[in-house]
Amino acid sequence: MSIINEMRLDFPALAENEAFARMVVSGFLLPLNPTLEQLADVKTAVSEAVTNAIIHGYGSGKGTVRLHARYTDDGVVTIDVIDRGRGIADIAHARQPFFTTSEGEERSGMGFTVMESFMDAVDVRSAVGEGTTVRLTKRIDARAEPLARRA
Amino acid sequence: MLSYVRKKNTLTVRLTGELDHSVAASIRAELDELILDPRVRRLVFDLDGLEFMDSSGIGLIIGRYKLMARRGGTVAVAAPGRRVDRIFEMAGLYQLVERLA
Ligand SMILES: Nc1ncnc2c1ncn2[C@@H]1O[C@H](COP(=O)(O)OP(=O)(O)OP(=O)(O)O)[C@@H](O)[C@H]1O
Numbered sequence: 001m002s003i004i005n006e007m008r009l010d011f012p013a014l015a016e017n018e019a020f021a022r023m024v025v026s027g028f029l030l031p032l033n034p035t036l037e038q039l040a041d042v043k044t045a046v047s048e049a050v051t052n053a054i055i056h057g058y059g060s061g062k063g064t065v066r067l068h069a070r071y072t073d074d075g076v077v078t079i080d081v082i083d084r085g086r087g088i089a090d091i092a093h094a095r096q097p098f099f100t101t102s103e104g105e106e107r108s109g110m111g112f113t114v115m116e117s118f119m120d121a122v123d124v125r126s127a128v129g130e131g132t133t134v135r136l137t138k139r140i141d142a143r144a145e146p147l148a149r150r151a
Numbered sequence: 152m153l154s155y156v157r158k159k160n161t162l163t164v165r166l167t168g169e170l171d172h173s174v175a176a177s178i179r180a181e182l183d184e185l186i187l188d189p190r191v192r193r194l195v196f197d198l199d200g201l202e203f204m205d206s207s208g209i210g211l212i213i214g215r216y217k218l219m220a221r222r223g224g225t226v227a228v229a230a231p232g233r234r235v236d237r238i239f240e241m242a243g244l245y246q247l248v249e250r251l252a
């Protein structure tokens with residue numbers, strides 16, 4: 001599958017950039033003509049991953065979050081949310097519903113579960129002390145032909 | 152954004168706009184001030200005007216549920232949108248909090 005469109009965005013790990021990241025991603029996906037439902041699914045997943053990068057990856061301290069999004073001519077959208085923060089020791093455990101390391105801060109431990117239920121696939125790569133990449137994948141629709149022709 | 156109305160022992164809080172981590176702390180602070188009022192025995196979240204919510208909303212509501220439960224009070228959510236409803240369902244929120252239409 002060949003890439004039709006691609007974008008990278010680096011921003012500081014500030015809470016006010018959570019809404020910005022959601023807006024950027026939905027703007028980027030508009031040419032795919034997604035339904036409002038699909039757009040909201042992706043925005044929710046991106047919000048979870050970006051929030052995790054800010055509060056867990058960087059412990060609400062300084063750092064840069066990178067968003068790398070692309071879509072291919074078969075309508076498959078891939079969004080990487082990347083931090084160079086503290087990393088996750090046990091990824092399988094972290095992905096379990098209700099698992100959180102921020103009990104006192106009123107986190108519910110449902111972020112990964114929400115990402116999984118709104119995207120087709122969620123892939124996590126992480127190393128302690130190096131950072132985390134969350135790859136969110138979703139097929140937006142069956143518009144492969146017109147998009148392929150346009151590309 | 153948050154607006155509220157208290158009728159007898161019920162405090163109804165209407166949340167509008169987007170509920171994420173960036174606004175959860177200030178909403179929490181405002182709510183906790185409001186429910187200090189000992190007359191409040193029931194807290195209802197009116198979510199009809201909520202345009203976006205992620206898992207930060209679960210933590211916010213469960214946190215307020217714990218505060219209310221500690222003093223024998225209850226919490227309900229009204230008019231959650233489809234996606235918000237699904238998130239609450241996943242989190243088992245409706246085992247703690249009543250869902251109104
Ligand atoms: N980018 C990250 N860097 C380091 N740790 C992470 C990262 N993302 C997630 N984690 C770890 O995985 C756990 C689970 O994440 P998840 O998003 O499911 O729940 P949460 O953020 O704790 O709570 P919620 O998302 O419901 O508010 C986190 O508590 C944290 O320990």
Ligand SMILES: [Mg+2]
Binds near residue numbers: 048052110111112206
């Ligand atoms: Mg999270």
